[in-house]
Amino acid sequence: MTGTSASRAAGRWPFAASGAIAAALLFGVAELLSVLFSPASSPLVAVGAAFIDVTPAWLKDFAIDVFGTADKLVLLVSMGVVALVAAAALGMLARRRLVVASVLCGAITVLLGVAVLSRAGTGMADLVPTVAGGAAGLVALNVLVRLAGRSSAPLQPRQEMARRTFLVAAGLTTVVAAVSLATGRALSAAGSAAVATRDALRLPAARRAAAALPDGVEAAAPGMPPFVTPNGEFYRIDTALSVPRIDPSTWELRVHGMVEEEFTLSFAELLDLDLEETWLTLTCVSNPVGGELAGNAKWLGYPIRELLARARPRDGADMVLSTSADGFSASTPLEVLTDDRAALLAVGMNGEPLPLEHGFPVRMVVPGLYGYVSATKWVVDLEVTRFADRSAYWTERGWSERGPIKLASRIDVPRGFETVPAGGTVLGGTAWSQTIGIDRVQVQVDGGEWQEATLATEATVDTWRQWRFDWDGEPGDHTARVRAVNRDGEVQTSERADTVPNGASGWHQVRFRAE
Template sequence: MTPAPSRLRDLPAVVAGIAATVLGAGLGELAAALVAPAASPFAVIGGAMIDLAPAWAKDLAIDLFGTGDKAALLVGIAVLLLVVAGVAGALENRRPPWGRVVLAGLGALGAVVSMTRADAGLLSPVPSLIAGAGAAVVGALLIARLRRPPRRSVADGAPSDEGVTRRGVLALSGVAVMAGALAAFGSVALSGGARAISAVRSALRLPSPATTTTVPDAADLGIDGLSPVITPSADFYRIDTALVVPQVDPATWTLRVHGLVEQEVVLRWDDLVALPQKETVATLVCVSNEVGGSLIGTARWLGVPIRDILARAKPTDEADMVLSRSVDGFTASSPLEALTDDRDALLAIGMNGEPLPLEHGFPVRMVVPGLYGYVSATKWVSELEVTRFDRAEGYWTPRGWSERGPVKLQSRIDVPRAGAQVAAGDAVIAGVAWHNHVGVAGVEVQIDDGPWQPATLASAISADTWVQWSLPWDATTGSHTVRCRAISADGSTQTSDTAPPAPDGATGWDETTVSVA
């Protein structure tokens, strides 16, 4: 019988390495669900990759996958893990015990990384250690069967021991994969913490606001395809660094205000909800939002003005920044003046008439109009450290982003969509414009290379929200290029200079091509 090519001889070992790793990963996720939900091996490694990613990598991920960037990262980690597992299987087959050393080493790496996370506990290394040990042991056992010398030779066409062994190992590998999948599904079923916090949120009743913001009827132009004035919570963009949504019980939540203050303040949930609540409407924008992008939304927010909390602590004269911290370790550096001036910067507990969704920061998050989210919109907030920009940095500043992030004047075309086909005759061009905490005074539209035409603005809710705009259009047959630019309440006109999101927000005019038939 002709010996199998070297690569084919390694194939069962590669499959065995992958199967062992799938089983180990499933066991690790199951262990995390039982003893340390925040220390899921995938979440730990993924979180570390997010922390180490440079600004350009973050931008690329959001450009390619939008709000699905976390799912894409997890898929990427899984693919990379399977490749390493396959290589480890071949290595174990050729040079034992180095394959199992690689698999055990992956678990040890995960355990070490888990201890560096802000929410690390004594049991945080356990899931990764179980994953690595499980993969190493199962991989070694499967591949050891492959390495057994055949006890008889091939005769009269009968299958060799080697062939029988390979089929047996492949079958056992399939069993290992199924066991790993069942363990992973079991981890989801046992995630009682998430279900418990969801139940707490569902039973929670928000206090009535002492003051509210009215949304004028004329704020919505009622044009099909135009972004609604108030973004439904389910459609609100989500960009953050949390692969696993933190599960924070309001009963145990606290907020500590400290640093350059005369009096340290600690608030509990009952303390916060007992204070006068303010309901406001504000637009939030992600700094990664490209020109014409969708990483922006407007919601009704309920909460306590941050300036009232800071007034209790009495910041000293030397302070100029507040470093907010999330329970998962994320930090944002907000200018102190943006939290203490007349804008409605809130410690928000409600969104669109309901408690904050878990993924949007339940039970408490920050909402600061006029600043990009990376320097202000801390979710699951647990700490406000009053400090200085020359003494501390937020999460994204050392990664290449500017330390202060005022939202830039921008506008976007919603109708007609890019590439849309429009019937000749009466049509409409419409969109939204924003210059948070400054306001929008007008929007102009250019069709092809014609003159700029003033659009009609809807009634603005406030300077802290976007505003809808529209322009009637007598559409003629052919292909047309449509552009828009906004005029700020301070008299400035949106720049045509194009710039990427990094380091402090994208600039340029939104442009779309429309076919008219």
């Protein structure tokens, strides 16, 4: 870089920094003030949620495949980087066109406000954090750009003092922005009535308790995941960039639509009903072959068929559209919610109230269907309707309407490219066919004959089933495949299918080395 180029770069960076710092202050102030309003009043959350809404199916699945359950964190970080780069460009514009840059800053604030109002449950009052943040950012942009101009003017008297003044102002503003953002996120996570109420809540005992797990439900293979997935390890895939924080005392479920009797149900009324427990494995439609977006837990709740029996659906209805407090919706076949399967309006998970990120205070769990058409978290509305008349969040974005879970199996140990002892290798894994049950699991090593694995004890047909396979192999590199057969005699297909539109299929295989 020549001396002239270096001098120009040195003269420009304060303006780029001014724009970036002003943007950070905008989001920091807005995040802090959003604690006093709804979670969606945060413009960062609102823009992220709006982005999720318009994300095409292929990009959503790509993000989940690459980042797993960290997809939301990656989205927030990416948004922050893009916002700072764009703000730096705005700061560069302000170097010579401060009025134009200020107008653009105001326009950006308006767009952020539109994003806030587009979220479910927000109102005009929720614009306060965005407006206040926009005003703070605009003031910071003007002050910092003017100070940057004085510090970089070649003939400016006392130039060194002006430069120091800019650095001090920029540093203080950055600290305020960072503290505001961090404090806002911390208060949002810990300061709601939902958190305190959830921690203090003691759920009633089930009138119909789940059967105790029989001996032998876990396969005796080192490294296997537990049969019951701990709440903290249960996968989380949803559209909520900020977890809804609902005070149970204000929660209500509305049941309406093509029914003879519409009604609402409070949380206290729900807890007074005859609650039931069930063991149930949930699976995400975005789970790739061999993926880990599945979990097994004991759920406590009220049978949805009983709610619908009270409502008395009318002839012609064939779907229940469930809606979350954050606007997400799912279309569940009416017949699935009215047969004898354990479809629950759940309030408990593994012996405690639902975690906030898994739907507190109330969510749906339905055996045999992928979550995108059945497992609505933070559920507040059940509308009995028809597939011909209504559509749901993900079906409008390319997924199929009904989403039955496909027969699947995976190899959990050894992991891909793991080195294992030769001469006594134990393979282990998991298979599921909800509402039907697993009859057999077969393993193939290095393209040889399919051999029967040893099945662990079955808990219920609605849960996954673990298996193990003992193999005496030679040292070297090997490939193992697995397939399952369910109680209806269906053999898991080898045909590969993507997750869109109705779930992945194919045989899972791993490569490993024996030494």
